[in-house]
Amino acid sequence: MRIKIHSPTLDGANNSLKDFLGAKGFKSTRGRRIIFKELETRGEHFNAESLYSGLSEKKQRVSKPTIYRTLKILEKLRIIERFDIKKNCFYYEPLLHRREHGHLICEECGKIVDFSIEDFGTIESTIVKENDFRLNYISIRAFGLCDSCVKASKKQQG
Amino acid sequence: MRIKIHSPTLDGANNSLKDFLGAKGFKSTRGRRIIFKELETRGEHFNAESLYSGLSEKKQRVSKPTIYRTLKILEKLRIIERFDIKKNCFYYEPLLHRREHGHLICEECGKIVDFSIEDFGTIESTIVKENDFRLNYISIRAFGLCDSCVKASKKQQG
DNA sequence: ATCAATGCAAAGACTTTGCATGGTT
DNA sequence: AACCATGCAAAGTCTTTGCATTGAT
Numbered sequence: 001m002r003i004k005i006h007s008p009t010l011d012g013a014n015n016s017l018k019d020f021l022g023a024k025g026f027k028s029t030r031g032r033r034i035i036f037k038e039l040e041t042r043g044e045h046f047n048a049e050s051l052y053s054g055l056s057e058k059k060q061r062v063s064k065p066t067i068y069r070t071l072k073i074l075e076k077l078r079i080i081e082r083f084d085i086k087k088n089c090f091y092y093e094p095l096l097h098r099r100e101h102g103h104l105i106c107e108e109c110g111k112i113v114d115f116s117i118e119d120f121g122t123i124e125s126t127i128v129k130e131n132d133f134r135l136n137y138i139s140i141r142a143f144g145l146c147d148s149c150v151k152a153s154k155k156q157q158g
Numbered sequence: 159m160r161i162k163i164h165s166p167t168l169d170g171a172n173n174s175l176k177d178f179l180g181a182k183g184f185k186s187t188r189g190r191r192i193i194f195k196e197l198e199t200r201g202e203h204f205n206a207e208s209l210y211s212g213l214s215e216k217k218q219r220v221s222k223p224t225i226y227r228t229l230k231i232l233e234k235l236r237i238i239e240r241f242d243i244k245k246n247c248f249y250y251e252p253l254l255h256r257r258e259h260g261h262l263i264c265e266e267c268g269k270i271v272d273f274s275i276e277d278f279g280t281i282e283s284t285i286v287k288e289n290d291f292r293l294n295y296i297s298i299r300a301f302g303l304c305d306s307c308v309k310a311s312k313k314q315q316g
Numbered sequence: 317a318t319c320a321a322t323g324c325a326a327a328g329a330c331t332t333t334g335c336a337t338g339g340t341t
Numbered sequence: 342a343a344c345c346a347t348g349c350a351a352a353g354t355c356t357t358t359g360c361a362t363t364g365a366t
Contacts, residue, residue: 027340029346048330063348068331104291113291132305133262133271141297147290185365187321206355221323226356 024077031062035070039080081139102140106149113146182235189220193228197238239297260298264307271304 017036018028026032038055039046046054048067055062062070074080104113124135175194176186184190196213197204204212206225213220220228232238262271282293 022341025345027345029339031347064330065332065349066347069346102296106291132308133264133300134303134308135300136302137300138260139299139301141299142291142293142295143297144294145292150290150292180366183320185320187365189322222355223324223357224322227321 026073031066032070034060034062035067035074039074078137081137102142104142104144104146106144106146115142184231189224190228192218192220193225193232197232236295239295260300262300262302262304264302264304273300 017033021028021032034055035051038051038060048064048071051071052062052064052067071080102115104115106113124138175191179186179190192213193209196209196218206222206229209229210220210222210225229238229240233240260273262273264271282296
């Protein structure tokens with residue numbers, strides 16, 4: 001399953017990585033550099049497994065525990081977002097610099113497409129206003145059928 | 159972790175359950191009746207585990223595989239919605255009759271609060287308009303800190 | 317009677333943890 | 342030097358599957 005997303009924008013992450021991690025009390029290590037680098041160039045949604053095998057193919061192996069641990073850190077730092085498409089299958093995506101979008105998830109083929117939301121501000125203010133809640137971020141997922149799967153199902157019918 | 163949600167509205171589900179399931183090609187069985195009944199009265203978010211232990215306590219045990227299988231059916235039928243709060247921890251909630259709301263999820267204590275979204279229609283039309291996508295449903299999750307956790311953190315600080 | 321649903325036990329997938337080693341600051 | 346990060350192996354957790362039995366239509 002290959003899924004496209006906006007081109008990731010961890011720009012400068014590699015240069016400022018040391019400072020970036022340092023500021024949060026994390027060390028700049030080989031594994032983290034490799035993973036960060038990979039996320040920069042990876043124009044797709046991904047998960048721990050695909051990250052692991054992708055890096056292994058490039059002879060840049062990082063152990064699974066390290067991948068999981070690093071992903072968890074990145075999630076906490078809001079650099080990536082984790083969401084579940086189906087059971088036992090978590091996908092992540094780079095978040096940096098672009099929070100205001102949701103995901104269209106095709107329930108047939110699993111394809112994920114990002115969509116932007118114009119009045120995100122309205123939603124946010126509604127939420128904040130009506131609830132005593134300190135909002136960190138919003139995740140919007142829209143499930144349905146993508147164009148090609150709709151067409152495919154139409155063909156089948158007639 | 160006990161979490162309140164709107165009172166579930168699987169109303170009439172028990173009466174029309176046979177028809178309801180039958181229409182979809184499913185049989186009306188003991189396990190499904192028990193699970194449906196439980197969801198009717200259960201005013202909280204839940205997961206497979208809590209459902210299992212809850213029913214077991216009431217001497218209405220249904221096996222875990224059946225619970226998982228039934229939950230999967232209910233999800234497909236859009237009677238419940240599944241979403242992940244943290245790793246290995248899927249929660250579900252009854253969906254019937256109330257699709258237009260999102261979840262506030264407190265990242266500190268895990269509390270889940272529903273919130274309604276006034277201009278859901280706007281979001282929907284935006285998505286449909288700008289993408290060739292047959293929309294089935296939308297899930298909106300807002301992460302942050304709930305009132306009491308905000309207060310607690312303030313106290314700690316001084 | 318036929319075919320689906322259930323329960324059990326076992327397997328599976330994904331993720332996390334303990335611990336000794338090696339790397340960073 | 343002090344402490345964090347890593348990798349390995351093993352353990353965990355949640356979920357699914359194979360299969361014989363039971364139940365629904």
